[in-house]
Amino acid sequence: MEIFKDLNEKSQNKIDEIDEKLLREFASQATGDVCPMQAVMGSMAAQEAMKACSGKFMPVMQWMYFDSLESLKEEGQDESEDQYQPQNSRYDSQIAVFGKDFQKKTELKQIFCGWIWSHWM
Numbered sequence: 001m002e003i004f005k006d007l008n009e010k011s012q013n014k015i016d017e018i019d020e021k022l023l024r025e026f027a028s029q030a031t032g033d034v035c036p037m038q039a040v041m042g043s044m045a046a047q048e049a050m051k052a053c054s055g056k057f058m059p060v061m062q063w064m065y066f067d068s069l070e071s072l073k074e075e076g077q078d079e080s081e082d083q084y085q086p087q088n089s090r091y092d093s094q095i096a097v098f099g100k101d102f103q104k105k106t107e108l109k110q111i112f113c114g115w116i117w118s119h120w121m
Helices: 002-010 020-030 035-054 092-098 100-108 113-120
Strands: none
Touching: 020 092, 092 100
16 A cells, blocks of 8 residues: 555556555455466467467457456455465465465365366267
């Protein structure tokens, strides 16, 4: 908040009313990564760049729209700062975006990849 207020004072387009809750949520989510989403979007962007550079295929001529409203916090969900603190695990970047409770729920889900693979092939 200190950094934002300082930059706001120096800016030519000052913001009169600051929604601190929104700013804090945006800042906390900006520190995390959602690797599966980044992999999909990055691979699509790379493929389109290759098409544009090579001229062999026609690039997609529209904007991609991605909506993930279910990723946002729900009413009554724990919004305390300790919910989003690192746990020294490989999932810290995901915890920074969704919180510890969400991560615990995903850890409880069990998907048997071998079973899926054997039935798919």
